[in-house]
């Protein structure tokens with residue numbers, strides 16, 4: 133998979149050199165190219181922002197540097213893999229990222245992340261590239277970050293780890309929270325069996341694989357009910373809440 137990132141802070145993406153993603157990069161499973169938006173700003177100060185039209189606080193990112201940077205990436209994509217990229221603009225105003233979206237985006241050949249800062253990017257940039265191809269405004273949660281960089285890194289990690297060969301043991305992807313049945317993951321333990329008077333649940337040391345599987349599923353259901361009841365599949369919801377009740 134090819135991933136292009138446009139940002140005024142390329143240094144954030146040094147984090148992608150670490151751990152499994154770093155290995156995936158060096159093995160050629162992901163091809164990450166980070167572009168400094170200021171290279172597409174040609175005045176003396178390499179200006180990327182300006183005051184908002186209509187007044188108000190803060191600054192808005194100017195359309196021209198974005199146009200030049202994204203055109204360059206799209207032209208390069210045309211002459212390269214021929215894939216029709218998805219451009220993702222992280223934004224607290226976007227649709228909320230989840231595991232389903234990660235799986236969907238992991239099927240793509242080419243993703244482009246456009247990291248906005250300040251009060252956002254001039255709306256005409258979204259309009260221009262939406263008219264020319266696939267654009268998604270995506271939030272990683274209901275809170276506000278200083279810009280799209282940290283959100284992009286979170287999404288890139290969630291997507292890239294689903295690519296074949298990135299995570300050593302593909303089975304570990306299946307049992308995780310939000311995969312398969314939509315339940316949260318059960319608690320995990322390792323050795324020693326007793327730590328500070330706290331025991332590993334004896335069932336996990338029983339060697340009875342069916343009983344262990346049953347216990348883990350019960351733990352998943354209990355945790356999901358307690359922490360994220362809205363995720364509980366309908367058939368497991370014994371006490372239907374208002375929205376589940378028959379009309």
Ligand code: ADE
Nearest residue numbers: 222223224271272277283
């Ligand atoms: N930029 C600022 N806050 C964000 C969020 N919650 N998700 C994605 N991008 C953002």
